[in-house]
Amino acid sequence: MSLNRRDLLQRSGGMLAAGTPALGTLLWSAPARAAIGDTLTVAYNAMPPSWDPNLGVHAVNPTLQTILRTLYDPLITQNEDLSLAPGVIDQFSWNAEKTRMTLRLRTGVKWQDGTPLTPADIEWNLKRFGEKGANVLAPIWSSIKNIRVAGQNISFDVEPYRANMLQRLTFLCCYLIPRHHYEKVGKEGFEKQPMGSGPYMLEQFERGAYARFKANPHYWGPKPAFENVVFKFVTDPTSRVAEIERGTSDLTMDIPYEEYDRLIKRPGLAGTIGPITDVSILFFNSNGVMEDINVRKAAVHAIDKKAIVDRLHRGYGTSVDTLLAPQYLGFDASIRTPYDPKLAAELLAKSGYSTSKPVEFTIQTTRGYKPKDYETMQAIVEMWRRVGIKANLEVYDIAKQFELRSQHKLAPAAFYNWGNATADPESSLGSAMQSTSVFSSWKSKDVDERMIPLFSERDDAKRLEGYKALNRYIAEQAYILPLFQYHLPVVFKAELNHKHHMAGFVLPATITRKS
Known part of the structure; x- marks a missing residue:
């Protein structure tokens, strides 16, 4: 694999256009626009800042999972409806007491260099997941203890009990990498030569421009329809629209909804759109101005979520009042924080604020990362202004968001899209609201006291009722501001087949040509 721009220029025959931060004339040419080939x-x-799929805060970015799953396999896969499916692990189950789990490794799986993937590799990866200070989900993986290998089976205790451990093995920081390769090249060498067992191998990577993959000849699953895949890193949504419109890209996503509606009417283009497990939220920081419950609750009640979804998002979205989307386990539609600007103004008045003497703070947001993210925050700023909140917009990129959140340095209010492909409440609340989590911005013991016992609750009905009660409490205290469940727009050339995935994955290995 080449990572050197000079080598890339030489290999492309000097075809990279001057001043073009991209792929070279070959990928921008008329023939490339005419046929996919x-x-x-x-x-x-988005672009992965690192190629280790399990280490660093970037590893929990839901948007990066599409790229990571192109190169790597998780232990267990998911169908489009989020149900568990066999993958590298083709059988998985709890014992009757739900104290021990057994995984069976599919026979014949190989790493991308042709070396067999063994049960010992699974054991090494499971131990690596739980290494303290490495994997950001190590506190969860550390429940995996007493690993034993017997033939193709790998079994282990789960202590303390984690009800959603099987689901956890499908999503975030659970990708398999080869021990023999990692120990040979080391951490830095792995960044230059990443390896997995997934459908594609990384061939070329130009930071800030693109990543080029080629099909893995040793892949255990169905042969992909395309020999090569190129991800162009195009962070500006207008540029993504231009890519698909002029035919220099075959597929794009997360574009403005009005552009989606327009593009799918054009000859030669098609699209899919539907709800995914991402929830748009505003994190509140537990330090500073948001310590005032009147300010928090006013900020919540001042927002007309339905108007935002209907007008800005053209109806593509579902307003929510908790961290859980309707498809999640434990979702409770009766928990409501209604739009009530009169109540918002009254709450602010209790703390001495008004439209003539507003409370002032910073709100952070991405711009173009998700459909209408910046415009949504502009609308919220205006709604807040009308009740006595002066919010100053500050734009950051998603990498900066993760950095600030891990340091507990987010602004009083900060936009994020919370992804949870497990659809289990623990994966949302347990990460976004636990005070010791690097992902939480609101940190308070009252939440921990109500939540932590639920992690080890073996009675699932009791566990889910506990999460409903916790969600109601968080909503009443206005510790976080959920906005709406995202709908993912994907536009592609009409000669392609693409199936909507509830987790928001757009996996090249599953995209085919129409016959």
Whole structure:
């Protein structure tokens, strides 16, 4: 694999246009626009800052999972409806007491260099997941204890009990990497030569521009329809629209909804759109101005979520009042924080604020990362202004968001899209609201006291009722501001088949040509 721009220029025969931060004339040419050929080109909205799929805060970014799953396999996969499916692990189960779990490794799986993937590799990865200070989900993986290998089976205790451990093995920081390769090249060498067992191998990577993959000849699953896949890193949504409109990319996503509606009417283009497990939220920081419950509750009640979804998002979205979307386990539609600007103004008045003497703070947001993210925050700023909140917009990129959140340095209010493909409440509340989590911005013991016992609750009905009560409490205290469940727009050339995935994955290995 080449990571050197000079080598890339030489290999492309000097075809990179001057001043073009991209792929070279070959990928921008008329022939490339006319036919897809053996290469699927995707205009994508994010770039992995590292190729280790399990280490660093970037590893929990839901948007990056599409790229990571192109190169790596999780232990267990998911169908489009989020149900568990066999993958590298083709059988998985709890024992009757739900104290021990057994996984069976599919026979014949190989790493991308042709070396067999063994049960010992699974054991090494499970132990690596739980290494303190490495994997950001190590506090969860540390429940995996007493690993034993017998033939193709790998079994282990789960202590303390985690009700959603099987689901956890499908999503975030659970990707398999080869021990023999990692120990040979080391941490820095792995960044230059990443390896997995997934459908594609990384061939070329130009930071800030693109990543090029080629099909893995040793892949255990169905042969992908495309020999090569290119992810162009196009962070500006207008540029993503231009990519698909002029035909220099075959597929793109997370574009403005009005552009989606327009593009799918054009000859030669098609699209899919539907709800995904991402929830748009505003984190509140537990330090500073948001310590005032009147300010928090006013900020919540001043927002007309339905108007935002209907007008800005053209109806593509579902307003929510908790961290859980309707498809999540434990969702409770009776928990409501209604739009009530009169109540918002009254709450602010209790703390001495008004439209003539507003409370002032910073709100952080991405711009173009998700459809209408910046415009949504502009609308919220205006709604807040009308009741006595002066919010100053500050734009950051998603990498900065993760950095600030892990340091507990987010602004009083900060936009994020919370992804939870497990659809289990623990994966949302247990990460976003636990005070010791690097992902939480609101940190308070009253939440921990109500939540932590639920992690080890073996009675599932009791556990889910506990999460409903916790969600109601968090909503009443206005510790976080959920906005709406995202709908993911994907536009692609009409000769392609793409199926909507509830987790928001757009996986090149599953995209086919129409016959």
